[in-house]
Amino acid sequence: MPKQLIAAAPRKAAITTYEDRTVLPHEVKVRIEHASPKHGTDLAGFRGESPHTADYFDDKEGWNLFLPRDPKDMETDGGFGRWNLGNIWVGVITEAGSDVTEYKVGDRVSCYGGIRETHIVNAVNNYYLKKLSEGMSWQNAVCFDPAQFALGGIRDAHVRAGDRVAVFGLGAIGQLAAQLAKLAGASWVAVIDPIAGRREVALKNGADAAFDPLTDDVGLELKKATGKLGVDVVLETSANEFALQQALRGLAYGGTIAFLGWARAFKGGLDLGREAHFNNAKIIFSRACSEPNPDYPRWSWRRIEDVCWEILSSSRINCESIIYPVIPFEESAAGYEKYVDQSPEQSIKLGVTF
Incomplete structure (x- = not known):
């Protein structure tokens, strides 16, 4: 069975198995080659200290401030035991559904998702399933976020x-x-x-x-x-x-x-x-994903995403030395605990290779 990296408990990572399902007509299956987690945003959750546990930020009803959660809506276990740690991965398509026309088996792609050996993702009008350009480094791709x-x-x-x-x-x-x-x-x-x-x-x-x-x-x-x-x-x-x-x-x-x-x-x-x-x-x-953008309607989060991917894919900036250290997937549980949580001074942005 394939394996994935999860948050097993506060400040404890583990590698566990999971079951792959059948690829649907609109999906592709990807064999993951490289991946990277977040070091900032997810860390409070990994430590069991997220401000979103007891409160939530209301941007749907127009309040735009933190409000207390209804106790019945609280996720008392924090997602531990099932939270697949990770942010962005790079891999190769190994299977494509019958409705998929934009991608083919063998394409090198990147997308948001956890650190695991395979991913099955929507491949019809999926903006975030990116094809890597010729010569683009995987380090640049995982720096998209x-x-x-x-x-x-x-x-x-x-x-x-x-x-x-x-x-x-x-x-x-x-x-x-x-x-x-x-x-x-x-x-x-x-x-x-x-x-x-x-x-x-x-x-x-x-x-x-x-x-x-x-x-x-x-x-x-x-x-x-x-x-x-x-x-x-x-x-x-x-x-x-x-x-x-x-x-x-x-x-x-x-x-x-x-x-x-x-x-x-x-x-x-x-x-x-x-x-x-x-x-x-x-x-x-400054928070790039907050909408409307300060320069709306000329600029939006989507335009920022477009420009970032173009800069990264054309290698106008270099991320190879930013992804450090790079460790094998088999060491990712201990590596996540060490380099992301316990000793961040020994890393910049952790890379995982399969």
Whole structure:
């Protein structure tokens, strides 16, 4: 029987078996070659700490705020024991239903889904079942999701040619944001992260300077590097209050901070009575999939997705060093626990190969 990676209990992953079913006329079956999980959004759920457990965000009835769930609607087990961990996979079609015309056996494709040996997916008008272009790396394909939020931040912050930009946090979104800032015409991009390996990857991929927030006064260093002016734009992806404080220190007067990270409750380290009060900072909360897009109707989440896939498939940015480490599927349970949950400083975005 084929195998998959699941969340067995809070902070515990496991490999279990599952049964494949018959492929329907509108579906294809894919043998998975590579996959990658999320490192941010899913982690609270894996730890059993998701804010969506007791509350839900109401965007259907127009409230646009968190409201308490009806106790009878709560999922008391958190999905543990059946939650297939993972975000995006890459594989080869091995079987195609009779109604499928856009794909054929042998096509190399990518889609959203968990880390498992096979996937059976709809292949008729399925926007998310993507064909990989000739020469496209699997690492670029599995970065489709974080690339959307990086590009959303670039657009929301209005990064323009000649701007000086600082990127705080060098997980997958921050790494991609640094490359996309250069692609957008930024003249100077600084990256900030306490993990040396992540800074080295960003520098290798085109960043101009890197700072360690554990040893550097980052705000002051950004001012020094820009002749006291400060950076025009900050892309804050770490969702850390100390990072936001340093971003406010290093920002130019009237500059913009795009806050991309999914934050938890701040417990200290942020003082809005200091630089934020004097320097006319603008903070924009950026989430690429929130609709309507700030530039609606010209832009939408779908347009961001289209542009990201084109950039990734044409190799205009490089994700090969962002997918690190890459481990075999047989080690994915222990690897997920270690690299995603327990020791994230030893990874950027985990890759799994079959």
